[in-house]
Amino acid sequence: MNGAIDAARLADLLARLRARKPRVHCLLNTVVQERVADGLTALGAVPSMTSSPEEVAEFAARADALLVNLGTLTAERRQATETGVQAARAAGRPWVLDPVKCDVSAVRLAFARKLLAERPTIVKANEAERAVIEALDETAMIETGAADRLRLGDRALTLHNGHPWLAAVTGTGCLAGALVAGFAAVEADPLAAGAAGLAVLGIAAERAAERARGPGSFAVELLDALALLEPADLHQSLRIDHAGA
Template sequence: MRNLPSPQMAARLLACVRERRPRVHCLMNTVVQKFTADGITVVGGIPSMTSSREEIADFVAKADALTVNLGTLDAEHRAVILRAVEVANAGGKPWILDPVHCDYSPSRLAFARDLIALGPTIVRGNRAEMELIGETGACLRIQTGPVDHLADGRATVRIANGHRWMAAVTGTGCLSGGVIAAFMAVEKDPLNAAAGALAVTGVAAECAARNAAGPGTFGVALLDALSALGEAELVSHARIEHDQG
């Protein structure tokens, strides 16, 4: 029988990331590169961020997982993304697509659908983005919000952790995508990897809010909380529900 996500599993995967230190290559929204890199680092991963066409194949080949974010997109970035995905697929590496603001731009939506046809491991977006994206094939589908909804055709999972200040700090979603990629590098089941990563970032956000005065201090506190998060707090506070389908 399939083992479905649990707080104990999230804690085990966090320990694996900290022990194995997976490499995550990020093709990321340029506004949030440092915040995302810091988030991956404090959970135990090793980020790389280059978007050079000359270097991308070498960096992805050395990575354990890839995260692709469409937040800032131009012709050069599209070409680099396609090359990165080609290398990841050839090497059997997991990758996650975040089709940021595909609801704003028809050309971005078309590009996102082209990428989905290339077989990402996970597609993750908010409700408006995911409704426009439509079908995502066999990959894990994550709809983010106050409660994150994960579905892979066999089971659905809900993660109810987090804090309202996450929506007030640019890059918290991008950071969580990077953490998901780090978890995919140590866990073959995308549902378990993503649920564990979202529980970790959600519980850390709740811890950070207790030590922050507002959104400005919350971003820094979130990094501190991710670094300090321990098994006991994660197991006692993670709110993971699931249905087997």
């Protein structure tokens, strides 16, 4: 009943996101707040970013999806995150967990595990982070890398879009998590939402790399490419493998 996850489906999701302009509340590290806000806006979503424990419930409850990113994690943001997750769950909103560098910090790993028990809609992690965490069956798991692997229960797929320069710009992984949250606001199947977020970022990166000279111009072109991306670009450029049981 989830339907095929192919270029037509993802192209439709891009059109739906642009029409709905979902609000994505981001509990995010302080390093890349501007870049992630710009990326969400460029694609067509509406970001908000407060991590104040006393404000987060109102913002998260009014948003269409919540991103929880554990970079530069403070005790205050842990508190705000717990409040925000409860507000999002109470409002029936999807939420995405990006357990940034939970393989380096013990307190961050413990907090990531606590959040995983709250059943995030989607977890996005790189290989090192993925190696130290486990999600419950109802959570979709995205493992990013040279290829991006997505799994939910016995469904799985692999995406091959992207460009090495994504790794030369700080925060593109954080932006991936935010875009996935944006698509989760307009698509109930977490696997399709995850695929859409990674596909638009990967294809935009390919377009941007054609025009860039280095990481500075690539970051600029990436925002332009996200704004200029059309559903037809997904038909033309999506590289997806279906695999798994």
